Amino acid sequence: MSNHEEHHHHQHEGHNYEDMAHNQMDDQSHEAHDHGSMDHSGHMGNLKVKFFVSLILSIPIIMFSTMMGTQLPFQVSFPGSDWIVLILSSILFFYGGLPFLKGAKMELEMKNPAMMTLISLGISVAYVYSVYAFIANELLKSETHVMDFFWELATLILIMLLGHWIEGNAISNAGNALQKMAELLPSQAIVVDEKTGETKAMNLKEVQIGAHVLVKAGEKIPTDGMIVSGKTTVNESMVTGEAKDVEKGQHDQVIGGSVNGSGTITVEVTGTGESGYLSQVMEMVSNAQKEKSRVESLSDKVAKLLFYVALVVGIGAFVIWYLLTKDINIALERMVTVLIIACPHALGLAIPLVTARSTSLGAKNGLLIKDRKALEVAKKVDVIMMDKTGTLTEGNFAVNDYRSFHDEYTNDDILSLMASLEENSSHPLSVGVLKKTAELNLSIPKAVDVINIPGIGIEGYIDQKDIKIVSVSYLKKQQLAYDEKLFRDLSNQGNSISFLIVDGVNVGLVAQGDQIKPEAKTMVASMIAQGIKPVMLTGDNLQVAQVVAKQLGIEDVYAELMPEDKEKLVSEYKNKGMVVMMVGDGVNDAPSLVRANIGVAIGAGTDVAIDSADVILVKSNPSDILHFLALAKNTQRKMVQNLWWGAGYNIIAIPLAAGVLASVGIILSPAIGAIFMSLSTVIVAINAMTLKID
Ligand SMILES: Nc1ncnc2c1ncn2[C@@H]1O[C@H](COP(=O)(O)OP(=O)(O)OP(=O)(O)O)[C@@H](O)[C@H]1O
Ligand SMILES: [Cu+]
Numbered sequence: 001m002s003n004h005e006e007h008h009h010h011q012h013e014g015h016n017y018e019d020m021a022h023n024q025m026d027d028q029s030h031e032a033h034d035h036g037s038m039d040h041s042g043h044m045g046n047l048k049v050k051f052f053v054s055l056i057l058s059i060p061i062i063m064f065s066t067m068m069g070t071q072l073p074f075q076v077s078f079p080g081s082d083w084i085v086l087i088l089s090s091i092l093f094f095y096g097g098l099p100f101l102k103g104a105k106m107e108l109e110m111k112n113p114a115m116m117t118l119i120s121l122g123i124s125v126a127y128v129y130s131v132y133a134f135i136a137n138e139l140l141k142s143e144t145h146v147m148d149f150f151w152e153l154a155t156l157i158l159i160m161l162l163g164h165w166i167e168g169n170a171i172s173n174a175g176n177a178l179q180k181m182a183e184l185l186p187s188q189a190i191v192v193d194e195k196t197g198e199t200k201a202m203n204l205k206e207v208q209i210g211a212h213v214l215v216k217a218g219e220k221i222p223t224d225g226m227i228v229s230g231k232t233t234v235n236e237s238m239v240t241g242e243a244k245d246v247e248k249g250q251h252d253q254v255i256g257g258s259v260n261g262s263g264t265i266t267v268e269v270t271g272t273g274e275s276g277y278l279s280q281v282m283e284m285v286s287n288a289q290k291e292k293s294r295v296e297s298l299s300d301k302v303a304k305l306l307f308y309v310a311l312v313v314g315i316g317a318f319v320i321w322y323l324l325t326k327d328i329n330i331a332l333e334r335m336v337t338v339l340i341i342a343c344p345h346a347l348g349l350a351i352p353l354v355t356a357r358s359t360s361l362g363a364k365n366g367l368l369i370k371d372r373k374a375l376e377v378a379k380k381v382d383v384i385m386m387d388k389t390g391t392l393t394e395g396n397f398a399v400n401d402y403r404s405f406h407d408e409y410t411n412d413d414i415l416s417l418m419a420s421l422e423e424n425s426s427h428p429l430s431v432g433v434l435k436k437t438a439e440l441n442l443s444i445p446k447a448v449d450v451i452n453i454p455g456i457g458i459e460g461y462i463d464q465k466d467i468k469i470v471s472v473s474y475l476k477k478q479q480l481a482y483d484e485k486l487f488r489d490l491s492n493q494g495n496s497i498s499f500l501i502v503d504g505v506n507v508g509l510v511a512q513g514d515q516i517k518p519e520a521k522t523m524v525a526s527m528i529a530q531g532i533k534p535v536m537l538t539g540d541n542l543q544v545a546q547v548v549a550k551q552l553g554i555e556d557v558y559a560e561l562m563p564e565d566k567e568k569l570v571s572e573y574k575n576k577g578m579v580v581m582m583v584g585d586g587v588n589d590a591p592s593l594v595r596a597n598i599g600v601a602i603g604a605g606t607d608v609a610i611d612s613a614d615v616i617l618v619k620s621n622p623s624d625i626l627h628f629l630a631l632a633k634n635t636q637r638k639m640v641q642n643l644w645w646g647a648g649y650n651i652i653a654i655p656l657a658a659g660v661l662a663s664v665g666i667i668l669s670p671a672i673g674a675i676f677m678s679l680s681t682v683i684v685a686i687n688a689m690t691l692k693i694d
């Protein structure tokens with residue numbers, strides 16, 4: 001859409017991200033206009049200002065006019081005060097009521113009358129009828145006093161402006177919360193010293209133009225730049241909208257914020273700052289703002305229904321009361337009362353207040369909810385599929401054993417050869433190897449053209465030799481021989497095992513152990529208690545997977561999976577009619593995160609995983625999944641409750657206003673109606689504010 005065009009545009013002009021950010025902001029407001037009836041933010045203007053100006057206009061109106069004909073204690077009148085009320089009300093109607101009238105026009109153009117139309121109908125009828133009453137009373141000096149509704153008009157417009165101001169705030173607060181949290185996510189670059197070849201992690205802000213940065217497979221390219229070595233594929237969809245991966249090699253340009261594919265590349269920085277990263281955040285925020293949850297449209301549906309109900313009941317009341325009393329004033333009064341009372345004050349606040357509270361609660365608890373639909377789907381989750389390394393375990397590997405099978409290499413050689421590839425890897429397994437080599441002070445040869453092979457390992461070249469680090473499943477597939485007993489013994493002790501292949505020959509292995517995250521066990525137990533089936537999906541070997549699963553109490557374990565196998569398993573469970581949540585951190589989890597009904601990424605995970613997920617656990621604590629489930633459940637419950645409190649008032653008040661119980665002497669005194677109206681609004685607000693996470 002227009003966002004993407006904007007990106008393209010700027011890309012050709014030389015990546016001016018500062019501009020891009022601004023334009024994206026502009027885009028949002030333009031786009032809001034196109035959303036029509038379902039989004040009220042576009043045509044509303046500055047509601048805060050409108051609210052306060054309207055408040056000032058309303059104070060004299062409320063003081064100088066009566067509420068549905070009833071004199072309140074604070075009310076005053078003096079000769080000419082009616083004129084003041086008329087003039088101020090007219091200004092208020094056209095100034096404060098304008099956003100709603102515009103909204104109604106839009107809804108009607110789309111043949112979809114809902115909330116805005118109902119509000120407009122209420123305020124228009126109140127205004128027009130009150131002007132008629134003024135003319136009849138003041139100018140024509142009619143014998144019977146015609147009741148006006150200026151008091152109601154003023155309060156109605158005020159409450160509606162307040163409601164929509166809060167709604168707009170709720171949405172932009174959600175954006176702010178997202179932005180704050182997105183800042184917590186890693187925003188560092190690995191800078192390579194050109195002379196020594198040493199690497200060090202640096203804050204993105206401190207990276208200078210001309211510096212060389214190392215970008216590993218699956219990571220976000222931190223800045224704009226030119227590739228100086230390595231080749232890869234790059235996904236630029238977040239930046240340009242181009243969905244296909246683009247192949248890039250030496251001297252090609254890369255854009256900050258795009259996602260690096262399988263190769264490790266070194267990039268010379270041509271554009272500095274966090275600009276590329278910032279554009280990502282902007283994208284996330286604008287998505288969150290554009291997105292509409294189903295329950296919100298439910299409140300639109302209710303408003304639409306109320307619109308028709310109010311119209312039918314109002315006209316019906318007019319006809320019947322006219323037939324009964326032959327008094328057009330009484331009949332009109334009933335109709336107007338119905339239309340005004342049908343106005344969904346509380347309904348307008350019901351959902352936005354809950355959403356606002358829910359987003360900020362989530363933010364406080366380390367949950368970055370990118371797609372709010374996830375909050376709705378959550379209560380239906382049947383299966384939670386979890387990746388092992390980095391999700392259930394720390395991904396904090398330590399080398400427990402390493403050996404050479406080949407005369408040409410010592411045990412230490414195996415380690416340093418592996419390290420030369422692992423330097424280029426973002427996989428948790430790389431960390432243990434690098435720590436050990438540093439500890440032993442081993443020298444690390446330089447590897448070139450390093451490529452990550454998701455689900456299998458990593459490959460590169462040292463002195464023209466083809467070096468691979470692979471998993472056991474690769475050996476099985478390629479029918480390469482290995483010491484099966486040694487492998488079984490080591491993996492049964494809970495080790496993840498990587499083999500080193502040099503020019504097609506299996507020359508050694510490294511065995512690394514990891515720790516289970518301390519929260520993982522109770523988390524699994526509480527999933528089971530909630531009737532959710534935990535499933536483990538891992539690319540690691542079956543033995544170690546079973547060791548971990550057993551400790552955690554997970555029965556369903558799938559191991560030695562390729563990324564596409566994980567995705568297929570998610571699909572299979574979905575095809576069985578189950579709602580699947582997938583939790584992962586790695587490059588190998590990205591496809592399944594997208595495939596799952598809800599994708600949850602660990603905050604410390606790779607950028608691809610984070611981009612693919614609907615929810616991000618910023619604190620990287622898996623038990624935040626439980627917080628998310630609880631929050632989703634409570635949010636949903638509050639929304640439904642609030643819809644009932646909001647609409648319940650209308651359901652009771654409309655027939656009473658129409659006078660259905662007039663025969664037994666109950667005519668809703670308009671004053672009581674107004675009290676009910678405020679009461680339901682207050683209940684809705686309090687109910688939303690008491691939303692808790694568990
Ligand atoms: N950088 C690497 N260094 C060493 N071995 C690797 C590397 N990348 C992948 N492997 C091998 O490939 C296997 C599968 O990797 P993959 O990333 O798919 O899963 P994993 O991280 O081990 O497990 P999980 O799916 O639970 O995160 C690993 O267990 C390991 O044997
Ligand atoms: Cu109302």
Ligand SMILES: [Mg+2]
Pocket residue numbers: 387388389390391584585586
């Ligand atoms: Mg993983």
